[in-house]
Amino acid sequence: MKKKIIYSAALCLISWGFSACNRDLLTPIPQTLVADVSAFSTVSRVNTQLLSLYGALKDGNVYGGRYVIYGDIRGEDFINETNNLVTGSDVWAENPTNSATAVSNLWNYGYLAINKCNIFLDGMAAGGTTVVGADLGKQYIAEAKLIRGLVYYSLLQFYARPYADGNGNNPGLPLRLTGIKGAGQSDLARSTVAEVYAQVIKDLNEAEADLPSKYTAASDNVTRAHKNTAIALKTRVYLSMQNYANVITEANKIVSATAPFSSPSNVANALQPDITTVFTNYTTSESIFSMPMTSTTGDYPGTQNQLAYYFSPTTANGGVGNGEFSLNPNGIIANPDWKATDKRRSFIKQSGTTTVKNWLVKYKAPSPYTDYVPVIRYAEVLLNLAEAKVRSTNTVDAQAVALLNAVRNRSDASTTFTADSFAASTDLINAILTERRIEFLGEGLRNNDLMRLLQTIPAKGTAQSKAPSDNGYIWPISASELALNKLATDN
Incomplete structure (x- = not known):
């Protein structure tokens, strides 16, 4: 099954193509080798189309690279080195335009x-x-719903006000729940942030109910959705909604009450003893969901989308990338x-x-950059639960405190926190947030954390800070959407 997921660049009904003459990017004309009437006519065709959904999710412009990259370079831990708009210098500077x-x-x-x-x-x-x-x-329907819910949640983090701002009553996203197969179906007003989050939770709840508990192959337990995938993602979504009671409810399904923490049911998700193993062996039990990459043409992120291309230094400086973003000397590494x-x-x-520069080399595979892209790891579930409990x-x-220790101790055995380490609950929260910045550096979570807490995006290098009340705190709506959707409004 692993290869079927990886090689899922399927030419079928739902594998749409973009072309220069087609301006309606949200209602694209199908480029198909399988007619609409027969696209679901055999088990093989249905399976191929399902796997192509994973292919869409792992596209280099989404979870194959850029979504994760943007989530980190918006924060304060990286410095832009190339001033290249194509590779996100405007994202880093907090000033992208509608057509960026x-x-x-x-x-x-x-x-x-x-x-x-x-x-x-x-x-x-x-x-x-x-x-x-x-x-x-x-099962197939559940997998599709999980992917849809994950993408809607991810888009909310950039194009809509945080849930905490007005309890979700601000404009969210156009909530499209039926397929578009032709022109003339683009007009749809933006639902509220709360309405989109409600759909995300609905998709993930329904996915959890019908997804398998586990797969036979360890690779499928990382690259394909199962019950723990839906549960883990719900802890992230509820944390962004500041619904801490439900974070606890969901996390308790897959986190044992005491250390060593692990999932008592479904896939036996748990921390790896050595963090470095997670980024060399991509299919350990810590990786709940990742995007697989191979060296097969079309099955890696593509030009200027790859994590190592952005974060790793050039070969002249001992890396495998293009040196797009170095680590901020005044950021978390300090x-x-x-x-x-x-x-x-x-x-x-x-x-x-x-001139000394520091670089993130968490992703080490050289061109064509075949590191698996982490979507969610067990370490995040533990820290989500810890924060929600406090x-x-x-x-x-x-x-x-024990959950925080589990993540810290496996990389830093010399540090063990106790209740006496924290004078107040706010001190423990700050320690958890710091741990998140260290643990998930380069994994795309920094923007999510800043947004959900309505925190100012700190200044870094020549980029000024961006307060929640400032223009550009969230991104503008895409120019293509505004041109095609007469009911859409900009931020």
Whole structure:
């Protein structure tokens, strides 16, 4: 099954293509080798179309690279080195326009993935489930819903006000739940942030119910959705909604009450003893969901989309990338609580003598850049639960301290926190947030954390800070959407 997912650049009904003469990017004309009437006519065709949804999710403009990259370079831990608008210098400087590469492509390819999910769900309802059988049909529908929910959540983090601003009552996204197969179907007003989040939770809840508990192959347990995938993603979504009670409810399904923490059911998700293993062996039990890459043409992120291309220095400086973004010397790497002996320091490489720069080398595969892209790891679930426990009780919660220790100790055995380490609950929260910045550096979570807490995006290098009340705190709506959708409004 692993190869089927990886090689899912399927030429089928829902594998739409873009062309220079087609301006309606949200209602693209199908480039198809399988006619609409027969696209769901066999088990093989249905399976191929399902796997193509994963292919859309792992596109270089979405979770194959750029979504993750933008989530980090918006924050304060990286410095832009190339001033290249194509590779996100405007994202880093907090001033992208409606027609900017980042704004347009993330929106267009995100909605392309959503549309593929919608067309697939429509096809399953029209007969696909009959073809593959009720049980497999439920699973396939669940996988499509999980992918759709994940993309909607991800787009909210850039194009809509945080949930905490007005309890979700601000404009969110156009909530498209049926497939677009032709022109003239673009007009749709933006639903509220709360309405889009509600759909995300609905998709993930329904996905959890019908996804398998586990797969036989370890690779499928990382590259394909299962029950723990939906549960883990719900902890992220509820954390962004500041719904801490539900973070706890969901996390408790897959986190044991005491250390060593692991999932008591479904896939046996748990921390790896050595953090570096997670980024060399991509299919360990810590990786709940990742985007697989291979060296097969068309099955890697593509030009200027890859994580290592952005974060790793050039070969002249001992790396495999283009040196687009170095690490901010005043960012998280300067934090004195991140000790020199911490194994996660091995992800940092220095270059230069006169002018010393630091680089993130968490992703090491050279061109064509075949590192798996992490979507969510078990470490995040543990820290999501820890934060939710503290915020919901307003105490120095003992389990939260133990969860924090689990993540810190596996990389820094010299540091063990106790309840006495924190004078107040706010101190423990700050320690958890710091741990998140260290643990998930280069994994795309920094923007999510800043947004959900309505925090100012700090200044870095020549880029000024961006307060929640400032223009540009969230991105403008894509110019292509505004041109095609007469009911859409800009931010």
